[in-house]
Amino acid sequence: MATIDLVDALSDRFSGEVIVPGQPGYDERRRVFNAMADRRPAVIARCADAPDVAAAVGFARDRGLVVAVRCGGHSVAGLGTCDGGVLIDLGGLKSIAVDPEARTATAGGGVLWGEFDAATQAHGLHVPGGRVTTTGLGGFTTGGGYGWTSCAYGLACDNLASVEVVLADGSIVRASEDEHAELFWGVRGGGGNFGVVTEFEFRLHPLGPTVLAGMTMFPVERATEVLRGWRDWADAAPDELSTAFVVLNAPPEPFVPAELRGGPVVAVPALHVGPPGAGAGVMRPLRDLGPAVDLIAPMPYTAFQAMLDPSAPPGFRSYWRGEYLRELGDAAIDTFLTHAVDLAVSGAPLSQAVIFRIGQGVAAVPDGATAFSHRDAAYLFHPISVWSDPGEDERLITANRAFAAAMRPFGTGAAYLNFTPEADRVRDAFGEEKYARLVAIKDAYDPGNLFRLNQNIRPSVPAATAVV
Structure with a gap:
């Protein structure tokens, strides 16, 4: 069907904006966070409300067009866009x-x-x-x-x-x-x-609007000492402590000592989830490690939430993994640091390696209460490769995968799909029993697999037999 026909067919029942190749805004709206996903949808349906979304879904279904759905466009796998199909852009649903x-x-x-x-x-x-x-x-x-x-x-x-x-x-x-x-x-x-x-x-x-939070930073030469100390602190801390351990390249900012700028360092962000006056004792073990930079202070919660924004700019090429760790023993620490420092000095200065402390707030929800699984992990391991040169794709992706493989002996075998581009980890994310239940839901609500640009759960029954 010609482009003009596509526009006319959708616009008749659509209150939002229909954008096609060559029109103003097309290139901006088709781009997503990961520049590796450089795709060109036939139609971008920028919806204004739920009926617009229903119209776009019906339009794509009736014509056999692939559907992509975009909100923030942050899918590391680039699933918020498509080639030749309908991109349902939810950017107008802002209430x-x-x-x-x-x-x-x-x-x-x-x-x-x-x-x-x-x-x-x-x-x-x-x-x-x-x-x-x-x-x-x-x-x-x-x-x-x-x-x-x-x-x-x-x-x-x-x-x-x-x-x-x-x-x-x-x-x-x-x-x-x-x-x-x-x-x-x-x-x-x-x-x-x-x-x-x-x-x-x-x-x-x-919570908030003011919290006790911020970041500390240490020379990379102290990485083993600091990570072991951080682990001991995190393992013993109350669930009001939110924290992560990060190996990254220090930014060229005035708060960073001159001798650390531009090279690999250890950073520990931390947040006390409670009144700011009640968090000093919880933070004390971190400060006792003697950081070179200590930015822990009362601050707006919204400022802490925005703290990682500069390290995650859109428009770069990205490859991430999300793997669970049962615990963080000394062997896991040594393996992590060997690869994490290599990642930081890989020639891709925005790359970093993170371990998040999960806390018992996640495990407190019964595993069967939701489709989300593997709530018993203690830590989430998250290597992030970010670069700009397409010629570096193979080298950096291979190194990231090797990092994840090296950490696998310390993991649960499960994957966090929001951080995972590989489709073959979907079953690992749920386990066989939950996966079977999800397939049954897919059979009931999307037997034709219209919504397949995701970490896909494939239906098992013909469309004609499904009942919603």
Whole structure:
């Protein structure tokens, strides 16, 4: 079908904006966070509301076109865009409504975490959210969603009260514990496999607007000592401590001693999830390690949430992994540091290697309560390769995979799909029993696999036999 025909066919039932190749805004709207995903959809449907999403879904389904769904565009696998299909852009669904008395908030499927945090923090409330403010609510939450405060309050998906979903047949439903309960179970960890979430309703928790948080930094020569000390501190700390260990290249900023700038260093970000005056004792063991840089201080929660933004700029080529660790023994520490320092000096200065302390807020939710799995891990290992030269793709991806393989003996064997580009890790993320349940939900709600540009759960039954 000619481009003009595509535009006319969709525009007749669409209140948002339809963009095709050659029109203003097309190149901007088709780009996603990872520059390796340089794709050209036939149509970009920038939706204004849920009926627009339903119209775009029906348009693609009826013409046999592939569907991509974009909120923040942060999928490391580049799943928020496509070649030759329909890109459903949720960027127009920006509504946010906070009920401070009920401690709930509803947000449209196009809201970014920085926008959501600003709205909820106006009332001293929050929900565990993305650690980069330009991350979209959608993929982050439906994939589970580890945030800085997950140590105390669980995953983003654990704090959902309901969702509005556009299904493959174009119908719009509300899913909760009481309506479409199996769909609600699957959406909490099963990603975008079952429909397009156009509205989220979250339960909120008090925090901020000021928290005790920040970052410390150490010379890389002290890495083994500091990581072992950090592990001992994290293992013994209360769940109000959120922290990570990072090997990265120090930025050329005035707060960094001149001798450390531009070279590999150890950084430890930390947040006390509670009143700022109650966190000094929790932070003391970190400060007793004697950091070269100590930026731990009372600060706005929104500022801490934005702290990693400079290290995650869009438009670069990226390859990440997300692997779980049962514990962090000395052998795991030695293996991690060997590869982490190599990653930092790889010639890709924005690359970094992270270990997040998970905390018991995640494990406190019963494993069977949601599709999200493997809640018993102590740590999340996250190597991040970021570069600009396409000629470096093979070298840097191979090195990152080797890093993940070297850490696998210390892991659980499971993957965190929000950080994982490989499709062959999907079963690993859920286990066989949960995967079978997810397939049954897929059979019911998307038997034709219209929503397949995701960490895909493939249906097993013909479309004609499925019943929603």
